[in-house]
Amino acid sequence: MxxxxxxxxxxxxxxxxxxxxxxxxxxxxxxxxxxxxxxxIGKANGQPIFPQRNFADEHLRVQVSDGQWWAWRATEPQLTLIALAGPDCAARCIDTLTKMAAARITLNRNAPRLRLLYLGTPPVDAGQDGMKNYWALGTDTDGKLAGYRPSEPDSVAALLVESNGTALSLYSAGFDPTGLRKDLQKVIR
Missing domain, CATH: 1.20.5 (Single alpha-helices involved in coiled-coils or other helix-helix interfaces)
Structure with missing residues (x-):
């Protein structure tokens, strides 16, 4: 029972x-x-890169102004923000570059975790504007990033690249630097 x-x-x-x-x-x-x-779906301001690309695996060669080759895989975890200027980078382009460098500064103690790389012909007043203090100046020797470079004069686009060389986001010409700053603060902690 x-x-x-x-x-x-x-x-x-x-x-x-x-x-x-x-x-x-x-x-x-x-x-x-x-x-x-x-x-x-996140609220990122940049556009995701599809198909995803890894610049280290593609052997994308960038020569910086001191003659060295850019190391996509940094010795310590650092993202790279690449600025790709259109033809005739002038006042508007320099203003955007300045705001991009300021976005790095707002990262405070995490600022060293972001490297700034400018690819192309530097603006005429690059030395006087202190651009070399913040940006590594380089050249895409094989032109593999030409598809991301804007064609409009006095404009700039940006690419955010992970520390292993993987391209994360594209900020097309005319992007909002404030949105870029917000994205950087989310990614770099």
Whole structure:
């Protein structure tokens, strides 16, 4: 003959099952969303690079002004912000470059985790504007980044590159430097 279950024991088991359900529900929901192909959409200001490119694996060669080759894989984790100026970089272009350098400064103690690389012909007043104090000046020797370079005069585009050489985001000509600053603060912590 079966003995009726103790109501206290049954109540305790029910509580245990409810607690397990509370912890299991988000895991099950996440698994269902992942297998269905859904990905959260962030509010980044840059456009993701598709298909993804790794500049180190592609052997993208950039020669900096001192004659050295740019190392995509830094010795310590550092992202690279590449500025690609259009033809005739003048006042508007320099203003955007200045705001990009200021975005690095606002990272405070994390500022060393971001390297600034300017590719192309430097602006005429680059020496007087102190550009060389913040930017490494270089040349894309094989022209592999020409597709990202803006064609409009006095404009600049930017690429954010991970410390392993993977291109993360493109900021097309006319981008908002404030949005770039917000993205950098999210990525570099």
């Amino acid at each position: 079966n003995k009726p279950a103790n109501p206290t024991l049954r109540h305790s088991r029910l509580k245990l099952l409810l607690i397990m359900a509370v912890f299991a529900a988000p895991i099950i929901a996440a698994a269902l969303l992942t297998f269905s192909g859904w990905q959260p």
